[in-house]
Amino acid sequence: xxxxxxxxxxxxxxxxxxxxxxxxxxxxxxxxxxxxxxxxxxxxxxxxxxxxxxxxxxxxxxxxxxxxxxxxxxxxxxxxxxxxxxxxxxxxxxxxxxxxxxxxxxxxxxxxxxxxxxxxxxxxxxxxxxxxxxxxxxxxxxxxxxxxxxxxxxxxxxxxxxxxxxxxxxxx
Amino acid sequence: xxxxxxxxxxxxxxxxxxxxxxxxxxxxxxxxxxxxxxxxxxxxxxxxxxxxxxxxxxxxxxxxxxxxxxxxxxxxxxxxxxxxxxxxxxx
Numbered sequence: 001x002x003x004x005x006x007x008x009x010x011x012x013x014x015x016x017x018x019x020x021x022x023x024x025x026x027x028x029x030x031x032x033x034x035x036x037x038x039x040x041x042x043x044x045x046x047x048x049x050x051x052x053x054x055x056x057x058x059x060x061x062x063x064x065x066x067x068x069x070x071x072x073x074x075x076x077x078x079x080x081x082x083x084x085x086x087x088x089x090x091x092x093x094x095x096x097x098x099x100x101x102x103x104x105x106x107x108x109x110x111x112x113x114x115x116x117x118x119x120x121x122x123x124x125x126x127x128x129x130x131x132x133x134x135x136x137x138x139x140x141x142x143x144x145x146x147x148x149x150x151x152x153x154x155x156x157x158x159x160x161x162x163x164x165x166x167x168x169x170x171x172x
Numbered sequence: 173x174x175x176x177x178x179x180x181x182x183x184x185x186x187x188x189x190x191x192x193x194x195x196x197x198x199x200x201x202x203x204x205x206x207x208x209x210x211x212x213x214x215x216x217x218x219x220x221x222x223x224x225x226x227x228x229x230x231x232x233x234x235x236x237x238x239x240x241x242x243x244x245x246x247x248x249x250x251x252x253x254x255x256x257x258x259x260x261x262x263x
Binding site for chain 2: 010013014016017020021022025029073
């Protein structure tokens with residue numbers, strides 16, 4: 001937790017400069033350290049919670065948050081080498097692919113609205129994973145990955161909407 | 173010659189104004205920091221908009237004074253200098 005505290009202090013010191021000077025660079029740097037702080041918090045709780053599933057979820061969230069933080073810090077520099085960005089493009093793509101696989105497995109266990117919603121989420125994450133690879137490889141005109149992104153985000157929102165239609169009245 | 177970052181130039185400008193007692197002529201700032209006068213004026217106007225300096229335009233000369241907010245920023249940047257430079261930001 002001390003490391004989380006250090007990252008938070010760094011983040012908010014940088015944020016105080018951002019408040020005065022403005023500028024994307026300072027905001028990215030602030031966000032980077034803030035995400036690293038959240039990653040440490042997530043890691044800490046993954047170690048102390050008793051529930052194994054919750055611990056695993058937090059353990060998974062920790063590197064994802066760290067990855068986002070590192071990405072923010074890296075892109076806060078004026079010049080970012082393309083080669084360094086390549087694994088950063090592939091990793092979220094792989095995360096989306098794994099999310100798609102888990103959503104698919106879950107949808108097989110679920111029924112009714114939940115099954116439909118998780119099937120939609122599965123397709124959405126699969127599409128997202130394709131988008132980044134297509135964008136980074138520049139194999140197709142940018143309009144195609146951009147369209148896939150819009151469709152996948154629409155699907156993701158639709159998944160939540162299906163869940164809301166099916167269960168919101170029962171949950172409230 | 174290595175190109176200075178904008179933040180490094182801002183620190184140089186604010187530091188010089190402080191060294192001059194918090195208030196000086198824009199021409200002196202330009203000489204001390206090695207900035208072209210036009211470029212300095214554009215920067216000072218930007219800093220003026222952010223409330224970091226106050227520009228007093230006389231008939232023929234421009235005076236510039238650092239504000240409390242400018243002093244706060246300078247102090248923060250000096251405190252974080254080592255950390256920021258280790259992150260690759262020239263301060």
